[in-house]
Amino acid sequence: MDPCQSWGAMALLCLLVPGGHPDPCRVSISPEEPAVEFGTSLLFNCTSSCRNYTRLSWEVSVTKIEEQGPGWVTLSIPNVTDWRLELHCFGIFGERRDIATTTLHAYRFSPPRIYQEGDTVAGRETHVTCNASAQASPPDPPNLRLTLWGEGLSPSTRQGPSVTSAFTVQPEQHGREVTCEAVLRLGRRRMVNASATATLWV
Ligand SMILES: *[C@@H]1O[C@H](CO)[C@@H](O)[C@H](O)[C@H]1NC(C)=O
Ligand SMILES: *[C@@H]1O[C@H](CO)[C@@H](O)[C@H](O)[C@H]1NC(C)=O
Ligand SMILES: *[C@@H]1O[C@H](CO)[C@@H](O)[C@H](O)[C@H]1NC(C)=O
Ligand SMILES: *[C@@H]1O[C@H](CO)[C@@H](O)[C@H](O)[C@H]1NC(C)=O
Numbered sequence: 001m002d003p004c005q006s007w008g009a010m011a012l013l014c015l016l017v018p019g020g021h022p023d024p025c026r027v028s029i030s031p032e033e034p035a036v037e038f039g040t041s042l043l044f045n046c047t048s049s050c051r052n053y054t055r056l057s058w059e060v061s062v063t064k065i066e067e068q069g070p071g072w073v074t075l076s077i078p079n080v081t082d083w084r085l086e087l088h089c090f091g092i093f094g095e096r097r098d099i100a101t102t103t104l105h106a107y108r109f110s111p112p113r114i115y116q117e118g119d120t121v122a123g124r125e126t127h128v129t130c131n132a133s134a135q136a137s138p139p140d141p142p143n144l145r146l147t148l149w150g151e152g153l154s155p156s157t158r159q160g161p162s163v164t165s166a167f168t169v170q171p172e173q174h175g176r177e178v179t180c181e182a183v184l185r186l187g188r189r190r191m192v193n194a195s196a197t198a199t200l201w202v
């Protein structure tokens with residue numbers, strides 16, 4: 001039962017509170033939190049919960065390549081060349097319209113690489129560095145975090161593009177593994193990660 005018709009006081013409340021009346025017809029976009037590599041392609045699908053719309057379409061600042069079916073309309077972006085792109089899909093249902101919005105994030109990401117530097121003589125200090133790089137929509141710099149760890153190494157985490165861990169060379173460390181993980185955050189929730197592993201040579 002519609003809660004707005006079930007009770008007098010409730011009905012009044014529903015009239016007073018904007019959006020209080022549950023709207024039967026909604027549009028939604030998938031994927032919800034899009035993020036792709038710069039220069040790649042992406043297909044969006046906007047669906048309507050009702051079929052009685054007079055129009056279901058995209059509103060975007062790029063050339064539209066749409067395809068329609070019953071209750072849906074897709075948007076194809078063959079080459080994402082905006083770091084950040086707002087996309088709107090709207091449906092017109094009689095007097096009403098519903099809009100769904102999403103932000104597409106593009107990124108460039110080169111996965112981490114581990115370098116061992118300095119002396120490899122027992123008792124001397126040496127260090128391991130992990131580098132990764134990323135590019136994403138402003139604000140710059142990109143939200144890239146690197147974590148480097150391994151047996152006999154104190155784990156260290158830093159904002160990219162580089163993290164270094166120093167340690168005193170011990171012969172038994174030869175052949176041990178070190179790992180570096182890079183996590184790039186895009187927008188509020190999306191993240192892209194990659195990791196690398198290397199073997200110590202002492
Ligand atoms: C879009 O989504 C609808 C509903 O899930 C589905 O029926 C339709 O096949 C999808 N269209 C494409 C091109 O994937
Ligand atoms: C995408 O656009 C960029 C810049 O306009 C261009 O350099 C690149 O070749 C395009 N890639 C594809 C796959 O069309
Ligand atoms: C469209 O259909 C929904 C439910 O299927 C209904 O609640 C709504 O009033 C209809 N809208 C129009 C404009 O016909
Ligand atoms: C790793 O990144 C740091 C900081 O950007 C740079 O100084 C260093 O040369 C890089 N190391 C290698 C091996 O690329």
Ligand SMILES: *[C@@H]1O[C@H](CO)[C@@H](O)[C@H](O)[C@H]1NC(C)=O
Nearest residue numbers: 181182183192193194195196
């Ligand atoms: C990315 O992170 C997820 C969750 O933390 C993890 O399960 C996955 O193995 C990571 N991928 C890489 C390539 O590190």
